[in-house]
Structures are given as structure tokens and as C-alpha cells.
Amino acid sequence: MKLLPMVILNGLFFMAPLFLLVGMSFSGDAGATTAHYARFFADPINVAVLRDTIYLGVKVIVFTTLVGYPVALLFMLLGPTGRRILLFCTVLPMLTSNVVRTLAWIAILGREGVVNNTLVGLGLTSTPLQFMYNELGLIIALSQIELPLLVLPLVSVLAKIDRSLWEASTSLGMNAWQTFVRIILPLSVPGLIAGWVLVFASACMNFVTQAVIGGARLIYLPQFIYQEVNTLYDWPFAAAIAIVMLTTIGIVLGALTAVGRNRRINVYA
Amino acid sequence: MAGMEMNRRDLIRFGLLAGAGTLVAPTLLRATRAHAASEVVAAVFPGAWEDMFQSVVGPALSEASGNELVLSPALASDQLGKMMASPSSPPYDALLMSPGQSAIAIENNLIEKVDPSLISNWANLSDPSFQNEWGPAITVQLDGLAYNPEKVRKPKGYGDLFSPDFYGKVAFTGFKSNSAVMAWIQTAKAFGGSEQNLDPLWPKLKEYLPHVGAIANDMNHQQSLFQQGEIDVMIASTGNVARLKGLGVPIEFVVPEEGAPATPVNIHVAKGTKDPKAVHAYIDAVLSAKVQEALQGAPLENFPTNKTVPLTPAVAAYMSREQLATFVYLDWNNINARRGEWTSKFDEVVRQ
Amino acid sequence: MRSASKNDWAGLSFNAVVIVLGCFGVAIMVLPVVVGFMMSLTAGNTIQFPPQGLSLKWYGNLLDPAQSGRIHAAAITSLKIASLATMLSILIAVPAALGMAREGRRFAFLEPFFMLPMVLPTLVFGIAALMFFVKLGVDPSFWLVVVGHTVIFTPLVFRTTVAVVSQLSPTLGESSMILGASRAHTMRRITLPLIMPGILGGALLVFMSSLDNVSVSLFLADARTNVLPIRMWRMIEESLDVRVAAISGVVIAVTFLLVVTASFFGNLVPKQK
Numbered sequence: 001m002k003l004l005p006m007v008i009l010n011g012l013f014f015m016a017p018l019f020l021l022v023g024m025s026f027s028g029d030a031g032a033t034t035a036h037y038a039r040f041f042a043d044p045i046n047v048a049v050l051r052d053t054i055y056l057g058v059k060v061i062v063f064t065t066l067v068g069y070p071v072a073l074l075f076m077l078l079g080p081t082g083r084r085i086l087l088f089c090t091v092l093p094m095l096t097s098n099v100v101r102t103l104a105w106i107a108i109l110g111r112e113g114v115v116n117n118t119l120v121g122l123g124l125t126s127t128p129l130q131f132m133y134n135e136l137g138l139i140i141a142l143s144q145i146e147l148p149l150l151v152l153p154l155v156s157v158l159a160k161i162d163r164s165l166w167e168a169s170t171s172l173g174m175n176a177w178q179t180f181v182r183i184i185l186p187l188s189v190p191g192l193i194a195g196w197v198l199v200f201a202s203a204c205m206n207f208v209t210q211a212v213i214g215g216a217r218l219i220y221l222p223q224f225i226y227q228e229v230n231t232l233y234d235w236p237f238a239a240a241i242a243i244v245m246l247t248t249i250g251i252v253l254g255a256l257t258a259v260g261r262n263r264r265i266n267v268y269a
Numbered sequence: 270m271a272g273m274e275m276n277r278r279d280l281i282r283f284g285l286l287a288g289a290g291t292l293v294a295p296t297l298l299r300a301t302r303a304h305a306a307s308e309v310v311a312a313v314f315p316g317a318w319e320d321m322f323q324s325v326v327g328p329a330l331s332e333a334s335g336n337e338l339v340l341s342p343a344l345a346s347d348q349l350g351k352m353m354a355s356p357s358s359p360p361y362d363a364l365l366m367s368p369g370q371s372a373i374a375i376e377n378n379l380i381e382k383v384d385p386s387l388i389s390n391w392a393n394l395s396d397p398s399f400q401n402e403w404g405p406a407i408t409v410q411l412d413g414l415a416y417n418p419e420k421v422r423k424p425k426g427y428g429d430l431f432s433p434d435f436y437g438k439v440a441f442t443g444f445k446s447n448s449a450v451m452a453w454i455q456t457a458k459a460f461g462g463s464e465q466n467l468d469p470l471w472p473k474l475k476e477y478l479p480h481v482g483a484i485a486n487d488m489n490h491q492q493s494l495f496q497q498g499e500i501d502v503m504i505a506s507t508g509n510v511a512r513l514k515g516l517g518v519p520i521e522f523v524v525p526e527e528g529a530p531a532t533p534v535n536i537h538v539a540k541g542t543k544d545p546k547a548v549h550a551y552i553d554a555v556l557s558a559k560v561q562e563a564l565q566g567a568p569l570e571n572f573p574t575n576k577t578v579p580l581t582p583a584v585a586a587y588m589s590r591e592q593l594a595t596f597v598y599l600d601w602n603n604i605n606a607r608r609g610e611w612t613s614k615f616d617e618v619v620r621q
Numbered sequence: 622m623r624s625a626s627k628n629d630w631a632g633l634s635f636n637a638v639v640i641v642l643g644c645f646g647v648a649i650m651v652l653p654v655v656v657g658f659m660m661s662l663t664a665g666n667t668i669q670f671p672p673q674g675l676s677l678k679w680y681g682n683l684l685d686p687a688q689s690g691r692i693h694a695a696a697i698t699s700l701k702i703a704s705l706a707t708m709l710s711i712l713i714a715v716p717a718a719l720g721m722a723r724e725g726r727r728f729a730f731l732e733p734f735f736m737l738p739m740v741l742p743t744l745v746f747g748i749a750a751l752m753f754f755v756k757l758g759v760d761p762s763f764w765l766v767v768v769g770h771t772v773i774f775t776p777l778v779f780r781t782t783v784a785v786v787s788q789l790s791p792t793l794g795e796s797s798m799i800l801g802a803s804r805a806h807t808m809r810r811i812t813l814p815l816i817m818p819g820i821l822g823g824a825l826l827v828f829m830s831s832l833d834n835v836s837v838s839l840f841l842a843d844a845r846t847n848v849l850p851i852r853m854w855r856m857i858e859e860s861l862d863v864r865v866a867a868i869s870g871v872v873i874a875v876t877f878l879l880v881v882t883a884s885f886f887g888n889l890v891p892k893q894k
Binding site for chain 3: 071084089242249
């Protein structure tokens, strides 16, 4: 019963418009057609771009986990004041608008940006390095925005892990690494899954950052969709691409959730 | 968030209220709208355009006809999208767009022809081409090149952008923006192509890619890069240049040797508007000498189409009425028919 | 951590790796914000880094109703939309997350379906929703924007809450009920406080995402409903208006004050046992 409001919200205001889109994606001049889907898969570039988009999501997951998990562990190491400061740092990326964030990245990663000026100043390189308009720069920029999505659920889950578990494991002779791998990591899986789902979805979909930091030479699926919608006005084709993307990413999310579900979940409420 | 119980009860109460509001509000809004018949919902480009329309056109309209102007800031592409999504209940009464979008609006049956007899300033339009049956031109935008005179030499034209002098300093942008499409057509012409045939452009572009400063996502991003000193040459309209110059950015406009593309900005009457007479009054107000003079002021510095308005020196520096004929006017029906193909080709060429 | 005393090398190396990588993560999150903030302090006329001289003039300009009246109006509209969308999404997602945990596997298939709104481009959703509502005879309005934001951002609260709920030990609820507490009482006294960090984390995500959303607002708002991010986006496109950076500065300052007074973060920071 508790699921009902969300089922209604999604069913009425999301699935209904979505069905409209599905209908549109099969619409042609002469009745129903799969031509838009055929057209999408006929061009190898489209398929490659779809693959790149998924890969981008995966790379951002890997990167955010690599630096985000330690942030969450750092949180556990700190006292109340330290935690508050760290939490403030974690929500900071969400407090700056997309627009300002983007300009800041140009100032940091650009040809005449902070990083390059520092490198040149230190004599580490004579010509400015390229950080913008390549995948590395894009992954870093995306990670900045997506990190809170990973760290917040992770912290709330890690905080629930009983401290006595840490102590018990050390008294059993496990060192910090073993404790982490055998106890903390498995227990934090729900938090990780939550974070991964959110990070993956938004990294794949973040059109503005993809477009501005990646430039027009790195192409991901949202850009195709926006082009068809806003420039070429081929809405049936745009709908078809959107459905392909939704399905593909939906499958990845479903798989991630299924991994997380192999655990006993129970609550009294 | 101390007293959790309090909060929860409040939340629920609030939620119920919000839910009820969701159901009731649209009905109420409709009722109020029906009463205010002489309200014109006009789409206008956001920013400086909106400011000027708010402070000058609004009062002019209510003075002339008693109608109230409600401005809805939106880019032409967004106006078109919103119109296409709700044709049965047009979200605007009047639209503001360039021929690229106008052609699609006409094709999709979203706008109506205007009735010149309801527009007293119709006869004051300085050029017959401004007296468009689908809605008059209120200004003309001129496109060309912009460069930073402190850092690079003056580029001669579109073809010249590919010169080694500008390696790493030029930004290009794709077929998303109308200005960029026109620039690519002119560039193709420099390499032996034509308005219908951009084939000579693609190998040149491919070859040039290693030297490109940036392929920006859109015109605005390009301007941000310019202003941050990341690039020094780009395509731009006189409006873009005037604005950046006003902010103290070192920038100059160049009329390219291949010819500068010009595009009018037209007002259209949305199909299904409730009070066409009021919309015509709005159009008339925008064409009036007072508003056209304001259109010329900083930071817009737009060319007035009303011939009774003398050009300010700032506007005249970019274009005079006599020069109008020397600019390049492209066929947007042709462009729209080929735009999809060009867009895919461009993506394919520049993709890393 | 405490294990360091027993197993020095492993403990130290573990802590070192956590601190180095963690600080790198924090730097990635914080650096652009600091740069953005510094750009807002410029004495010049455009957003630039490094700023041309330091001044608070853009903040003065931003707070002055004569010059920024319409920004204020848009900010109020956006705050209203974000607050309503956040409350609605909590009211909808938290019961769903609890129900999902209680009903267990039977309704597990619903979970990916709940997450779907996150993977449809918001522009596409905006258009599809507008077409749908127009078919129903509902015109764009303030409330449609609220509904739209609630739909696309509810998954954020749902997902963060599910993560915490699935961590709760069932024995806690059991013991509470064995001790005679009613279901409602258990909910209020045991479950809700325990899952609060998840709810608040998600709520924060919803609130900030709503404040930053352009596409959905664009299509579902009527002409009189002007939201802040659309205005900000345009201000940048038009003129690289420094006030846009100043707006972010104000948001950061307000949040900072909240942190200092700590009433807000009290629940987000899990209590040490």
C-alpha cells in the first residue's frame, strides 16, 4: 500500500507521457512503422555513440567510487565538527548552478586555465596541455557533480555500520585492509548501489556538462536527442533515440539493483 | 529538524493542500484568463531584449491600445518546441523568430498571416522584404567574424579562418545555431561549394581539425571561450560583438570577403490566438518609432526597420540602409531540407 | 582507525590511502566552487578568472531590488517550486522505500520502474509531459512545473532512502514491538529517526536539482511563471552577467550559515554511538 502513491505518480505523470513518446516513435506518414528504430541502428555511428554513452557512465562510476569511497571513509574517521565540514564540502557542488560550474571548469582546465598555468609556471611543461574537450577532463568534471550522489548515500549507510564491528574484527586479528574488504565493503553495498544508480543515470544524461566540457567532438546520445528535438524538429526520430537510450540505461540500472537485492532486506514499519 | 512529529503532520497537511491546488489551479487560471481578453502573451528573446520590451514596449502597447503585455522569455527554438507540443492551446499569442524557425512554423501550420491594415507602421518599413505576409521584420541581424585585435591579425573571411596564422585560436560550432549554419555555407562557398552543396567543406574541415582551437557546443559557449581568452577568432553577429565590446572585451567585427549573411527577426501571430486584434496592436507598437529607437540603444544596438528612425552612429558603423542589399540572404527552406543531413555529416567528421 | 595500534603498517597504509584519495575527492568537489565563488568577487564586468580586482559590487547589484527585482521574483518562484517538489517527493518516496523493504521481493520489479524518470532526458520529458497535459486539457502553469519536478526528482529520495532502509536491522523494529510499542509509534520513534540521513540527503538532492532545472520548467511553465535557472542561463548567454556567479555565492553563504547553526545538518550527521 505504501508503494501506491509512487506507483500513481509514476504511472500517471511519467508512464503516460512515456507511452505518448513510444507511440510517437512508431509513428510514420503512413501508419505505424519501425522505420525510426531501423534508421537509428542502421548507422554504425549511432550505435558507437550509444556504446560510448554507456562507457562514459561506467567510467564515471569507477572514478567517483575510487575517490568518493575514501571521502566516505574519511567521514568515518572524523569527529562531529570535521564531519560537518566534510559534509558541507560534499554538498558544495550542488550549491553552484550548472552555469557557474561550467565557467569555472573552463577557468580551471582551459588552455590558459589554473592547471595549465601552474604546470607551465612550475616548468613541468612548456606548452599547455589539453584537458578540455577530451574524455579525461569530461570524466573529472562529471565526477565533481556526481560525487555527492555517491558520497551521500554511502555516508548514510556507513554510519549505520556498528562501530563494535570494527573493534570485533580487529580483536579477531584482522588488519585494517582485511576489515575493510571483509566487513565494511560488503555491508556498504546498498549505499554503493544507490550511489552507482544515481551516478550512472545522471552521468549518462548530463547533457550540459557533456556538451560544454566535452565539446562538440565528443558525442554522446543526449546530444543527438537534443539536436533532433531542438534543431531538426524530427520528433519521432528523437523519441525513438530516447526510447533506445531509456531502455539501455534502464537495463543497466535494473542489473545494478538486482545485484543489490541479493541481500536480506527487512524493516518494521 | 527537531520535533519530527510536528514536521510530519505539517508535511502531510501541506502535501494535501498542494495536491488539491494542483487539481484546482489550472481551472482557476483558465477562468482568470478568459476575463483578461486584452492580454498579449508575447515570446521574446531573454536578457537585454526582454528588458527593453518590458520597459518600452509594454507601456507603449497599453498606451496605444489598452492591452496588457505579458512577456515570456524564450529562444526561438524553445518557442517553436512549445508551440509544436501544444498546437491546440498555443502557449503564446505572438512569436519572435528568424527565418530558420519561421519556415518550420509555417510548415507546421503554427502561425497566421498578418493583416497589414491593422498595423499603422506597416508603410514605414524601409524595405519591401520587411513587409513579410507572415509577420513583419522588426530588425535585421548581421553575421560575420569577430577577432581579438590584441592577439591576432584581422581575418579576411571564412576561408581565411583555416590559415596557419590562426592555428589553435579559432573556435567553430556545429549546425545547431542558425548563425553557424550560415557561416558553414559561406565557408563552403569559399572552397567551391554552394548553398546546396557543402561537399567541398568536409575534407577541408577534417584536415584542419588538428589545428582547431575548439569545437564549441554552441555560439554562447564560443563567446565564453573568447572572453576567457581561450580562443581569439570566431563567427559572431554584430549584436554579439557589440555586447562583448560593451563589457570591455577586446573584440572587433569583420565583414567577411565571402559576404556577410543577414537575417531578419520577425514577429508572428500564433495560430489560435484569442485576440488577433490585440496581437496586431502589439506588432504595431514594436514597429513604432519609439520602440525602434530603443531597439538601437545599448546593449542591443539592433538595426531599426522603421525608416522614420535615423540610425545611431553605433548601428551605422556596422550597417547602413544602403548596404542592406549587399548582404547575403540564404534560402531557409533549402537549409531546413538539408540541415539534418549536414548535421550528421558534421558530427561524423568532427567526432573523435 | 583504531586497528592501527594492533597492526601498524596495514592500519597506517589504509589510513594514508583513505586520506590521500579522500582529499583528492574533496578537492575535485570543492575547487570549481571556489573558483566560481572568486569569479563572483570581481570588480570587472564579466565573469573571469582570475577576477579583475576584488569587490562586492555584484552582490550589491544582485540584492538591489531596483536592478535585480525580476531576479528576486524568479528566485522566489523557484524556491517555492523546489520546496513543494521536495516535500511532495518525500511524502511519496519515503513510504515507497519503506514499503519496498517490507514487501520485499514481491514488488522488487517496481524498483527499476521507479528509477526510469532519471534516464529520460529532461527536455524530452518536458515536451512529452506538455503534450500529455495539453491532451488532458490542462494548460502549463506553476503547478504543472511542481508536478513535473516531483516526477523526475522523486527517484533521488527514493533511492537514497532505500539504501538506508535496507541497512536497518529488523531486530530493532521487532524488539520495539515486543516491548509493546504500536506500529505508528515504532515508525515515529525508531524507523524515521534512523532513516533520516537518507531522507534528508535525498531531499537535498531534489531541492538543488529542482533549483537547477531548465528543460522541464521551460515547457510546463506558463508565461507568468519565471524560474531562476532559466533567467540565469539567459543572463550568461546574453552578457556573462557576474550576478549569476553572485547568486551561487549567496546560495553557498546561506547553506554555510545553516551548517554553522547546525540545525539542518544535525540529522544528516549520524550521531556517534
